[in-house]
Amino acid sequence: xxxxxxxxxxxxxxxxxxxxxxxxxxxxxxxxxxxxxxxxxxxxxxxxxxxxxxxxxxxxxxxxxxxxxxxxxxxxxxxxxxxxxxxxxxxxxxxxxxxxxxxxxxxxxxxxxxxxxxxxxxxxxxxxxxxxxxxxxxxxxxxxxxxxxxxxxxxxxxxxxxxxxxxxxxxxxxxxxxxxxxxxxxxxxxxxxxxxxxxxxxxxxxxxxxxxxxxxxxxxxxxxxxxxxxxxxxxxxxxxxxxxxxxxxxxxxxxxxxxxxxxxxxxxxxxxxxxxxxxxxxxxxxxxxxxxxxxxxxxxxxxxxxxxxxxxxxxxxxxxxxxxxxxxxxxxxxxxxxxxxxxxxxxxxxxxxxxxxxxxxxxxxxxxxxxxxxxxxxxxxxxxxxxxxxxxxxxxxxxxxxxxxxxxxxxxxxxxxxxxxxxxxxxxxxxxxxxxxxxxxxxxxxxxxxxxxxxxxxxxxxxxxxxxxxxxxxxxxxxxxxxxxxxxxxxxxxxxxxxxxxxxxxxxxxxxxxxxxxxxxxxxxxxxxxxxxxxxxxxxxxxxxxxxxxxxxxxxxxxxxxxxxxxxxxxxxxxxxxxxxxxxxxxxxxxxxxxxxxxxxxx
Ligand code: ADP
Numbered sequence: 001x002x003x004x005x006x007x008x009x010x011x012x013x014x015x016x017x018x019x020x021x022x023x024x025x026x027x028x029x030x031x032x033x034x035x036x037x038x039x040x041x042x043x044x045x046x047x048x049x050x051x052x053x054x055x056x057x058x059x060x061x062x063x064x065x066x067x068x069x070x071x072x073x074x075x076x077x078x079x080x081x082x083x084x085x086x087x088x089x090x091x092x093x094x095x096x097x098x099x100x101x102x103x104x105x106x107x108x109x110x111x112x113x114x115x116x117x118x119x120x121x122x123x124x125x126x127x128x129x130x131x132x133x134x135x136x137x138x139x140x141x142x143x144x145x146x147x148x149x150x151x152x153x154x155x156x157x158x159x160x161x162x163x164x165x166x167x168x169x170x171x172x173x174x175x176x177x178x179x180x181x182x183x184x185x186x187x188x189x190x191x192x193x194x195x196x197x198x199x200x201x202x203x204x205x206x207x208x209x210x211x212x213x214x215x216x217x218x219x220x221x222x223x224x225x226x227x228x229x230x231x232x233x234x235x236x237x238x239x240x241x242x243x244x245x246x247x248x249x250x251x252x253x254x255x256x257x258x259x260x261x262x263x264x265x266x267x268x269x270x271x272x273x274x275x276x277x278x279x280x281x282x283x284x285x286x287x288x289x290x291x292x293x294x295x296x297x298x299x300x301x302x303x304x305x306x307x308x309x310x311x312x313x314x315x316x317x318x319x320x321x322x323x324x325x326x327x328x329x330x331x332x333x334x335x336x337x338x339x340x341x342x343x344x345x346x347x348x349x350x351x352x353x354x355x356x357x358x359x360x361x362x363x364x365x366x367x368x369x370x371x372x373x374x375x376x377x378x379x380x381x382x383x384x385x386x387x388x389x390x391x392x393x394x395x396x397x398x399x400x401x402x403x404x405x406x407x408x409x410x411x412x413x414x415x416x417x418x419x420x421x422x423x424x425x426x427x428x429x430x431x432x433x434x435x436x437x438x439x440x441x442x443x444x445x446x447x448x449x450x451x452x453x454x455x456x457x458x459x460x461x462x463x464x465x466x467x468x469x470x471x472x473x474x475x476x477x478x479x480x481x482x483x484x485x486x487x488x489x490x491x492x493x494x495x496x497x498x499x500x501x502x503x504x505x506x507x508x509x510x511x512x513x514x515x516x517x518x519x520x521x522x523x524x525x526x527x528x529x530x531x532x533x534x535x536x537x538x539x540x541x542x543x544x545x546x547x548x549x550x551x552x553x554x555x556x557x558x559x560x561x562x563x564x565x566x567x568x569x570x571x572x573x574x575x576x577x578x579x580x581x582x583x584x585x586x587x588x589x590x591x592x593x594x595x596x597x598x599x600x601x602x603x
Contacts, residue, residue: 007032010088013189017164017181018138018208020088020430021189027430028088034341035086035433038440041498043083050079050106052132052153054574054594063129064109070121075112075162082106084441084497087433088208092139092158095148097436097443098497099506100530104589105148107134107156114162116236116244116282122157123280124242126562130574130596133157134564135280137180137213140206143444143492144217145529150566151580152590157280160210167283168259171196174288175233175259180212180281184428187211191288200289200426202226207428212284216274218526220483222424224380225289226327227483229274233262236283237273240558244282245269259285275526276550277564278557289426292380297421298390299411301371303402308462309455311373312480312487314396316453319482323389324377326424328482331374335477337362338435338494339416344475352473367411371404376417378424435477436494443497445506445531446490447513449522453487457522461489464516469493472509488525511584514538529566530589533581536569551576561594 010028011019020028051060068076082103084096094106113119126133132154139147139158149156164181169191176187184207191199202221204214215228225231234248248264249255262270273279302311311330318324337347337359347362348354363370375397379386397403411417419431436442447465451457458480469476469491477492491513495506511534514524518538527535539546550570554561561572571580573595580591 007036013183013185017160017186018088018090018140018183019185020208021185024185024430031430031433032086032088034437035442038343038437038442041084041441043081044102045081047080050103050108050153052108052151053590054130054596059129060108060131063125063131067111067122067125070125071111071113071118075114077110079107079109087140087142087206087430090138090140090142090146090208092136092147092156095146095529097142097146097445098148099443099445099495099503099528100587100589101500102497104152105145105150105529106152107147107149108153109155110158111155112158112161116238119157119159119238119280119282120242120244122155123238123240123562126155127241127560130560130562130594131155132562132565134567135159135180137210137216138183138208139213140209141213141217143446143528144526148529150529150532150564150589151575154564159280159282160213163282166190168285169194169196169199169288170259171199173260174199174290175285176211176288177234177259177283177285178211179283180210182211183208184211184214188426188428198291200225200291201428202228202231202289203423203426203428205423205432206430208430211286212281215284215286216281218275220327220481222326222329222378222420223289223426224322224325225287228286231287232270232284233260233287234258234283234285235270235273235281237279237281239279240277240560240563245279259287272553275568277567277570278553280563294382294386295378295380295425296386296390297376297378297408297417297424298393299368299377299406299408299417299420300375300397301368301404301406302373302375302400303371305372307373307400307402308480309459310400311375312453312455312458314399315482318393318396319453320485323392324482325380325389326378328480329376329420330480330482331376332476332478333363333370333372333374334359334475335435335479335492336366336368336374336416338438338475338477339431341434341437343440344438353470353475367415368406368417369404376420376424378421435492438475438477438494439496439499439502441496441498442494443503444492444494445510445528446492447510447517448488448490448524448526449513449517450486450488450525451522453482453485458487458489460520461517461522464513464520465489465491468509468512468516471512472505474505474509507587508584530582530587532566532569534583537581537583 013019079093134149134154135157160181163179168177184203202223202225250258495502561574578591
């Protein structure tokens with residue numbers, strides 16, 4: 001492969017916990033070359049470590065020496081250089097796809113614990129010195145901030161490097177128990193190596209993320225087990241004051257059903273730890289899907305953008321009845337064209353959105369031909385069961401004038417259809433990165449509002465997105481994703497992270513969409529660090545009662561406000577009222593200091 005020689009080799013999974021499986025090495029090299037060939041941005045040398053507010057430089061360095069002495073020098077690193085890397089060699093120092101200034105969300109140091117006890121030691125150290133800490137598992141949360149902390153100068157706890165064991169795979173119960181550093185690639189390869197053909201792993205679009213980390217941020221995958229948070233059972237959590245708890249059945253010593261029954265007895269605590277800053281998860285269990293005994297992918301195309309409303313009405317009852325068995329994805333043709341991996345300049349150099357005609361002309365050369373929307377689905381089970389469902393789906397989809405079922409046998413082996421086929425059958429892949437090359441130094445953030453699965457909601461959200469993308473001269477890459485009873489519209493905004501004007505436009509566009517959507521009753525399901533305050537502010541029923549509740553829990557569990565301050569818009573008492581919130585009026589990620597004396601000192 002020519003590409004293999006052009007860039008240094010991607011680390012293999014056999015060499016590194018977050019490496020690429022050997023079977024995907026060539027693909028990784030091609031992806032890496034494609035990205036690096038259009039990268040013009042150089043790594044930035046930081047002469048100074050970003051010291052967090054609330055501690056002097058001197059005291060900070062002394063505290064770091066103390067931590068190094070406790071954990072070993074080799075497990076604590078100061079951050080003096082920011083290298084964006086790429087997906088498979090992601091930085092743990094900052095956001096490799098920063099939509100704000102590169103220097104906004106940066107870590108001061110990275111620490112690598114090897115055990116739960118060491119995580120406890122780090123938490124106690126952070127309380128003693130009042131230094132903010134921010135946990136990551138693998139840090140590939142691309143589009144949402146990656147590995148970056150919300151508060152500049154936080155110490156990032158990179159759990160994945162040394163805590164990456166698969167603690168259990170149970171083929172009878174179809175469960176697993178993992179540490180933070182286990183990636184989808186690693187879990188899948190281990191299941192194959194053990195010959196456990198009866199087990200599937202549900203995987204997201206790209207397989208390099210942490211199984212635990214993805215679930216913590218409520219990420220999704222594409223088998224019927226696609227809701228990763230819903231599929232977890234049991235967590236071990238280090239609290240912000242250093243104690244450890246096990247949730248669900250894990251609280252009962254000697255139990256053997258931790259991964260079987262998520263609730264245990266009493267209040268289910270798990271929810272407060274997801275998309276939050278209430279604890280650091282060191283172990284997590286999951287249900288694994290049993291091999292359904294057969295599967296079959298299908299693709300339908302629909303000719304007109306205006307078909308959207310009718311299509312969504314067709315999808316709703318089929319999805320709720322689980323005739324459509326996995327997360328239903330309706331992708332816009334612009335996304336399909338961008339997946340070719342060519343930069344926008346290969347199609348168009350004018351201002352504004354790439355004209356529809358150019359996108360449609362480009363689509364004509366694809367195997368599926370020109371269209372407005374593509375529906376990728378999969379049906380599971382033995383052949384007769386699949387046929388029963390496929391017949392219903394065909395009858396319903398063909399009600400849309402001009403709908404076409406694409407015969408998979410007509411599609412070449414490298415068609416994107418087969419990527420969806422692998423992902424929806426639990427085989428982790430790497431392809432989805434390609435559309436980020438739309439711009440050199442490509443980065444992305446997403447508008448991701450939740451709505452009912454109704455034609456009128458789909459149209460309203462699509463209109464909001466189109467209007468704002470036009471206003472800010474940005475191309476639009478929408479996909480409608482139907483979980484079960486609700487739908488997310490995911491609009492990816494792709495930008496050149498080395499172009500401050502385009503970054504400003506990307507942020508302004510997303511902020512505009514968030515406000516427009518909230519005005520019509522739609523809220524986001526997940527977001528990038530830069531938008532967490534704004535989105536938290538839209539969930540403000542009854543005078544912000546939910547945030548007041550979150551703040552009460554935060555202050556109680558984390559009296560010194562050391563754990564991931566600001567995550568999901570939840571600011572601890574030390575930071576509140578000091579202008580730390582980001583908004584369109586104030587894009588600065590930092591506020592005016594912290595209260596030094598608030599909270600308990602007795603830890
Ligand atoms: P991935 O690599 O799967 O995308 P990350 O490691 O980037 O996952 O984690 C995504 C987000 O989830 C992090 O930014 C952090 O907020 C949260 N998170 C990840 N791991 C943990 C953990 N072990 N405990 C608590 N929160 C976590």
